[in-house]
Amino acid sequence: MNNNVSSPIVSAPIASASSDWSVEAIAATVKDGMARGEIYTSQAIFDLEMERIFHRAWVYVGHETEVPEPGDYRLRTIGTNPVIMVRDADKSVRVLMNRCRHRGTTVCENPAGHTDYFRCWFHGWTYDTTGKLVHVQGPEAYDSKFRQDEMGLTPAARVGSYRGFVFASLSPEGPSLLDHLGGAARMIDVAVDASPVGQLLVNYGVHRNKYRGNWKMVGMDGYHPEVLHASVWEILGRRSHKTFRDTYPDDDSVATRDFGNGHVMLDSHKQRLRGLQTRLDDFRKIAGGDKYIADMREAYGERADILLAFGGDPHVGIFPNLQVIGNHIRVIVPIAPDLTEVHMYPTRLVGVSDEFNEHRLRLHEFFYGPAGTISPDDNEMFERVQVGLMAQADPWIDLTRGMGQEVRDEDGSVVGRISHELTQRSQLEAWKSLMVQA
Amino acid sequence: MNSMPMSAQAQRSVQQLSAEAQRSVEQFLLAEAELMDNHQYDDWLALWDEDLIYWVPCNSDDQDPKNSVSLIYDRRGQLEDRLARLKGKFAFAQQPRSRLLRVVSNFVVREANADTIVVTSAFALGEIRAGHETHYFGRTRHVLNSDPSGLKIKEKKVMLLANDSPLNSVTFLL
Numbered sequence: 001m002n003n004n005v006s007s008p009i010v011s012a013p014i015a016s017a018s019s020d021w022s023v024e025a026i027a028a029t030v031k032d033g034m035a036r037g038e039i040y041t042s043q044a045i046f047d048l049e050m051e052r053i054f055h056r057a058w059v060y061v062g063h064e065t066e067v068p069e070p071g072d073y074r075l076r077t078i079g080t081n082p083v084i085m086v087r088d089a090d091k092s093v094r095v096l097m098n099r100c101r102h103r104g105t106t107v108c109e110n111p112a113g114h115t116d117y118f119r120c121w122f123h124g125w126t127y128d129t130t131g132k133l134v135h136v137q138g139p140e141a142y143d144s145k146f147r148q149d150e151m152g153l154t155p156a157a158r159v160g161s162y163r164g165f166v167f168a169s170l171s172p173e174g175p176s177l178l179d180h181l182g183g184a185a186r187m188i189d190v191a192v193d194a195s196p197v198g199q200l201l202v203n204y205g206v207h208r209n210k211y212r213g214n215w216k217m218v219g220m221d222g223y224h225p226e227v228l229h230a231s232v233w234e235i236l237g238r239r240s241h242k243t244f245r246d247t248y249p250d251d252d253s254v255a256t257r258d259f260g261n262g263h264v265m266l267d268s269h270k271q272r273l274r275g276l277q278t279r280l281d282d283f284r285k286i287a288g289g290d291k292y293i294a295d296m297r298e299a300y301g302e303r304a305d306i307l308l309a310f311g312g313d314p315h316v317g318i319f320p321n322l323q324v325i326g327n328h329i330r331v332i333v334p335i336a337p338d339l340t341e342v343h344m345y346p347t348r349l350v351g352v353s354d355e356f357n358e359h360r361l362r363l364h365e366f367f368y369g370p371a372g373t374i375s376p377d378d379n380e381m382f383e384r385v386q387v388g389l390m391a392q393a394d395p396w397i398d399l400t401r402g403m404g405q406e407v408r409d410e411d412g413s414v415v416g417r418i419s420h421e422l423t424q425r426s427q428l429e430a431w432k433s434l435m436v437q438a
Numbered sequence: 439m440n441s442m443p444m445s446a447q448a449q450r451s452v453q454q455l456s457a458e459a460q461r462s463v464e465q466f467l468l469a470e471a472e473l474m475d476n477h478q479y480d481d482w483l484a485l486w487d488e489d490l491i492y493w494v495p496c497n498s499d500d501q502d503p504k505n506s507v508s509l510i511y512d513r514r515g516q517l518e519d520r521l522a523r524l525k526g527k528f529a530f531a532q533q534p535r536s537r538l539l540r541v542v543s544n545f546v547v548r549e550a551n552a553d554t555i556v557v558t559s560a561f562a563l564g565e566i567r568a569g570h571e572t573h574y575f576g577r578t579r580h581v582l583n584s585d586p587s588g589l590k591i592k593e594k595k596v597m598l599l600a601n602d603s604p605l606n607s608v609t610f611l612l
Contacts, residue, residue, distance in 0.1 A: 111602070203505075204505070204506055204507045205496055205497040205501075205506045205507045206496075206497065206507070207496060207507060207509070208602075208603065208604040208605065209604065209605065209606075209607070210604040210605065210606055211606070211607075212570070228530065229528075230527075230528035231523040231526050231527075231528035231529045231530075232523070234522070234523070234526055234528065235519040235522050235523050238519070238522065341604045346507050354504065358504050361504075361507060362511060362516075364507065365507060365508055365509070365510065365511055366516055366519075369496070369507070369509055370509060370605035370606065370607055370608045371494060371509045371510045371607075371608040371609070373519075373520070373523055375607070376531035376607030376608075376609045377528075377529065377530045377531050379531065379606075379607055380530045380531040380607065381530065383568070
């Protein structure tokens with residue numbers, strides 16, 4: 001290390017413009033379990049990803065409980081679009097472009113808040129929380145061709161919600177939200193039904209991480225924990241004497257699972273069911289833990305065991321930008337080919353003791369976020385990959401681990417061993433299928 | 439925990455210590471800063487009281503840690519784990535280690551009695567790692583136990599100016 005500070009990360013587009021990437025060229029970047037490094041480094045590919053994935057497909061925007069009252073809002077992004085998620089007077093959640101219809105100024109600046117209207121302070125145009133343009137400064141200068149009623153804040157073409165999770169699509173056409181989620185919807189259920197009344201609250205605030213790497217690196221990887229998170233296994237081992245292999249045995253009790261459409265999970269429910277008694281004993285050490293277990297059994301009957309085993313942690317990724325992992329909702333926010341933010345929203349279980357929720361919050365903080373014990377090492381590797389990918393003499397990365405060993409489960413999903421790269425292959429197949437639609 | 443948020447009143451209050459006592463508090467915090475800059479984890483931990491709170495709020499300075507996520511909210515057990523990790527071979531976000539330099543200033547003693555001193559300070563911290571230079575600014579509120587053996591940190595709250603911004607990894611001591 002010396003004091004000549006310079007960035008080793010240079011985005012060198014392979015093609016000078018997105019138009020240089022034909023559908024055939026894109027299709028050739030992912031094949032036979034291999035992928036070309038350019039899909040992580042190219043500005044042109046990034047621009048096409050915004051157009052063909054983030055500005056078309058269902059993208060997670062936020063949780064309904066972040067805007068509980070009419071007038072509550074949160075600023076979010078859909079790809080490169082700044083949007084406002086707002087609860088309007090009718091109590092429905094809307095997703096509106098944060099862009100004045102006059103000159104394009106943002107109409108809302110605070111990342112979170114409560115308001116009766118959105119006003120552009122450039123020229124005074126004012127919109128209500130449904131997006132309707134309710135005031136134009138000096139309207140007399142416009143002629144009859146100016147239709148104020150058609151000049152509201154542009155809404156996302158489609159907004160859908162599944163159990164409080166709000167998604168939007170900027171395309172008026174495409175599969176329904178439920179068709180898009182497919183079997184992965186059940187994993188959102190696993191997170192929500194960790195509450196005995198089936199409700200999450202997203203009101204703890206947010207960890208915002210950033211790393212100098214591509215958004216797709218967040219991925220879903222069951223191969224890395226033993227190596228990359230060795231420091232965490234060491235400190236956990238200091239207390240529990242558990243090794244990595246105790247948690248992730250190389251057998252069929254932990255698995256990678258592919259729901260299609262790029263939705264994948266690291267599924268350890270069988271292994272956790274085996275250890276359920278220990279888990280329940282741990283719950284009982286927390287004030288309210290006994291009642292929690294009883295309430296879960298009362299609410300969910302036979303399903304309670306598997307929900308308690310999951311503990312609200314399906315470890316699922318919903319392509320392209322949502323993950324539900326540990327005790328948090330994770331949102332992947334692409335900024336540039338080599339810059340990504342990851343926003344983590346810890347969740348609160350409704351109908352559970354304050355102590356139990358606080359315990360979950362403290363666990364989240366210890367593992368995740370910019371000062372956690374896991375996220376920084378993940379981000380470090382994403383940055384190392386981003387640097388390494390600039391060595392393009394041989395541009396292919398290898399994702400063939402376990403290829404051909406997948407089996408189809410009864411529910412139609414596909415499973416592999418925990419360390420198999422089924423998950424990455426599924427995400428990249430979904431990526432490719434969207435990216436080749438010009 | 440109610441003592442932790444820096445209320446407007448506490449922020450305004452200024453407690454006069456003797457010049458010698460004030461100087462020893464400032465020297466303590468400067469020595470702490472040097473240990474943090476140099477990643478001297480064991481020596482730094484030795485500055486702490488047995489029962490401790492090391493708190494870095496997230497999203498804003500004044501939070502109820504029971505009801506809002508923190509960047510760090512460590513009691514002794516978690517802090518020992520955190521340091522054990524950083525001292526080990528596998529904390530890759532610190533390989534290579536960050537080069538750190540912080541300037542600590544603006545010392546104001548807010549409360550002082552026979553065994554407790556509350557002191558606030560400000561810091562500007564530069565980090566260089568892997569070819570990138572990152573700047574952090576913040577205010578710190580120390581609750582120090584004062585006994586015949588010297589000062590010990592009972593509570594430390596670090597209010598990063600950027601606590602509501604996206605952050606690169608913070609895997610060094612604040």
